[in-house]
Amino acid sequence: MEKIPMTATGHSFLEEELKRRASEERPRIIAAISEARSHGDLSENAEYHAAKEQQSLNEGRIAEIESLLARAEIIDPSKLKGDTITFGATVKLVDEDTDEERTYQIVGEVEADVKSGRISIASPIARALVGKKVGDQVEVSAPGGAKSYEVLDIRFA
Numbered sequence: 001m002e003k004i005p006m007t008a009t010g011h012s013f014l015e016e017e018l019k020r021r022a023s024e025e026r027p028r029i030i031a032a033i034s035e036a037r038s039h040g041d042l043s044e045n046a047e048y049h050a051a052k053e054q055q056s057l058n059e060g061r062i063a064e065i066e067s068l069l070a071r072a073e074i075i076d077p078s079k080l081k082g083d084t085i086t087f088g089a090t091v092k093l094v095d096e097d098t099d100e101e102r103t104y105q106i107v108g109e110v111e112a113d114v115k116s117g118r119i120s121i122a123s124p125i126a127r128a129l130v131g132k133k134v135g136d137q138v139e140v141s142a143p144g145g146a147k148s149y150e151v152l153d154i155r156f157a
Contacts, residue, residue, distance in 0.1 A: 003073040005087055005121065010111030011074050018065045021058055029055045068110055077105070080156040085129045087121055092153035093129075093138070101152070106130070125149075 006014075029051055036048035077088030085091055090105045104119045106129065112120035119126050128140045129151070138149045 001071055004068060004071045004108060004110065005073050005075055006108035006111055007088060008074050008076055010108055011069070011072055013111060014065050014069055014072075018062060018069065021062050021065070025058050026055075026062075029058055077156045082156075083133050083154065085132050085151070085154055087130075088156060089129075090155050090157055091129055091151060093149040094152055096137075096148040096150055102149075 032051040033048065033055065036045055036051050039045055039047065042048050075088050077090070080086065080088050085106070087106055087108075090103060092101060092103045094101050102117075104117050104125070106121055106126045107118045109120045109122050112118050112123070121127075121130075124142050125138075125140045125147075128138050132138055132151050134151050134154055136151045138151060140147045140149065
């Protein structure tokens, strides 16, 4: 079974989603199915079919989260140190074309959210950053074209 790296924060988000889906969504969907079933003929009952589809999606996501949590390898970035970029590092970069500074934390795929500054370890930019040090130039081949960055700071928090 392949381990999935994630931070403690990402792990707790998955646990919260699992708890919400199992204790809130599941009973709500079961009640909706029961209500729709009371309307009679199930073959032409759109409410029933919609509720059954919701149930299928919810149960599928619950199974997916349980699998992710079972295979999780929790890595605490605050216990890491060093001068090279690895999983969990928070990296400050400057775009060499626009002089725009960006800060990213390299996290597991399931917890990545670019808008929040968390990029997946499997993303092109993270793969290009791993192993680099402060002052290194990084060339990233991204779908939007090649980008060039300079590493300004690396920290583990």
